[in-house]
Amino acid sequence: MSMNIDFANLQLQYQKYKADIDANIQAVLNKSNYIMGEEVHELERVLEGFTGAKHAITCASGTDALLLAMMAMGIQPGDEVITTPFTFIATAETIALMKAVPVFVDIEPDTFNIDSNLIEAAITDKTKVIMPVSLYGQPADMFEINAIAKKHGLKVIIDGAQCFGATYQQQCAVHQADIYTTSFFPAKPLGCYGYGGAVFTNNDEYTEKIKMMRVHGQNKRYRHKYIGMGGRLDTIQAAVLLAKLPHYKSEIEGRNRVAYLYAEKLNGFVHTPKVKSDRTSVWAQYTVRVENRDKIQEALKDKGVPTTVHYPMPLHLQECFAYLDGREGDFPVAEMVSQQVVSLPMNPFLTEDEVSYVTSVLVEAAK
Numbered sequence: 001m002s003m004n005i006d007f008a009n010l011q012l013q014y015q016k017y018k019a020d021i022d023a024n025i026q027a028v029l030n031k032s033n034y035i036m037g038e039e040v041h042e043l044e045r046v047l048e049g050f051t052g053a054k055h056a057i058t059c060a061s062g063t064d065a066l067l068l069a070m071m072a073m074g075i076q077p078g079d080e081v082i083t084t085p086f087t088f089i090a091t092a093e094t095i096a097l098m099k100a101v102p103v104f105v106d107i108e109p110d111t112f113n114i115d116s117n118l119i120e121a122a123i124t125d126k127t128k129v130i131m132p133v134s135l136y137g138q139p140a141d142m143f144e145i146n147a148i149a150k151k152h153g154l155k156v157i158i159d160g161a162q163c164f165g166a167t168y169q170q171q172c173a174v175h176q177a178d179i180y181t182t183s184f185f186p187a188k189p190l191g192c193y194g195y196g197g198a199v200f201t202n203n204d205e206y207t208e209k210i211k212m213m214r215v216h217g218q219n220k221r222y223r224h225k226y227i228g229m230g231g232r233l234d235t236i237q238a239a240v241l242l243a244k245l246p247h248y249k250s251e252i253e254g255r256n257r258v259a260y261l262y263a264e265k266l267n268g269f270v271h272t273p274k275v276k277s278d279r280t281s282v283w284a285q286y287t288v289r290v291e292n293r294d295k296i297q298e299a300l301k302d303k304g305v306p307t308t309v310h311y312p313m314p315l316h317l318q319e320c321f322a323y324l325d326g327r328e329g330d331f332p333v334a335e336m337v338s339q340q341v342v343s344l345p346m347n348p349f350l351t352e353d354e355v356s357y358v359t360s361v362l363v364e365a366a367k
């Protein structure tokens with residue numbers, strides 16, 4: 001028997017919510033309120049309700065969300081921001097765009113998140129922010145990270161691009177940082193149908209600044225208090241998200257069901273990801289570690305199972321960061337897992353038969 005498995009299955013998702021999505025987009029077209037239409041404001045209220053955050057400020061992407069967070073905090077050239085080398089480039093790229101310095105700290109092999117035990121040793125008198133990433137959907141050790149930040153007078157930004165909706169100690173993870181950012185890129189757990197992102201904070205001052213920063217630092221029409229950016233979320237994307245949000249809790253449950261099935265069928269054959277007991281994951285990716293990755297990816301591809309590698313090269317070894325003088329061996333765990341990780345199809349609509357099919361091909365190839 002052969003099956004063709006869809007990795008994120010955005011097509012099926014659209015078909016399921018088509019009536020609401022089409023109607024919402026059509027309403028925007030009818031009104032032609034493309035920039036900062038009422039849907040954008042409505043979405044921000046809905047996102048505040050969903051997370052319990054005092055303020056949700058939408059923006060044009062998860063990358064812009066990180067920039068807006070650092071701009072609101074007044075990050076200056078030469079400031080240091082501690083983060084993980086095992087993440088999507090945008091995390092450290094935005095630090096560099098601020099002319100600040102990304103300072104990498106190695107990760108844990110089972111959660112893939114920054115190892116909170118190693119953070120204090122990386123703090124200098126230039127450190128301003130700790131920026132953990134909730135990789136693959138699971139928040140990092142926020143209790144420990146916030147304690148370190150408090151002790152050293154640092155701010156915390158969570159790059160939550162992959163974890164919107166995840167919880168930490170029974171609370172939405174947005175509450176575990178001075179500023180939490182996320183991405184609504186289509187393949188993210190809560191994706192729109194283009195670029196999109198949001199910033200969450202309980203801080204009124206940051207909120208006021210971010211709202212100005214996303215419109216070129218404007219406080220009144222054509223009066224510019226700050227250097228900002230063109231970073232607003234399109235109304236059409238807000239309309240898509242408003243149609244999708246009512247289904248999001250059940251999609252998170254679906255992702256957890258699939259992750260549970262994967263773990264059950266793969267335990268003992270490959271290294272499966274671990275979620276710590278005081279938090280939940282939204283499973284942006286289901287990523288395992290294997291010894292013979294190329295062979296396994298090839299075998300899965302031959303049987304109609306797409307896979308990807310998030311991420312094949314840690315950031316300290318990327319050419320764009322050569323000026324930081326990173327060397328092989330600097331972050332051994334990040335380097336090891338970058339050679340071993342492979343992400344399997346993950347979406348809330350996978351059936352148990354499909355998961356069984358993927359895992360049986362994988363187990364056979366991993367032998």
Ligand SMILES: Cc1ncc(COP(=O)(O)O)c(C=O)c1O
Pocket residue numbers: 061062063064087088090091133159161162183184185195196197
């Ligand atoms: C960890 C992380 N940070 C930041 C981003 C940037 O988000 P966007 O693609 O919406 O700019 C992403 C998205 O790919 C991500 O995975």
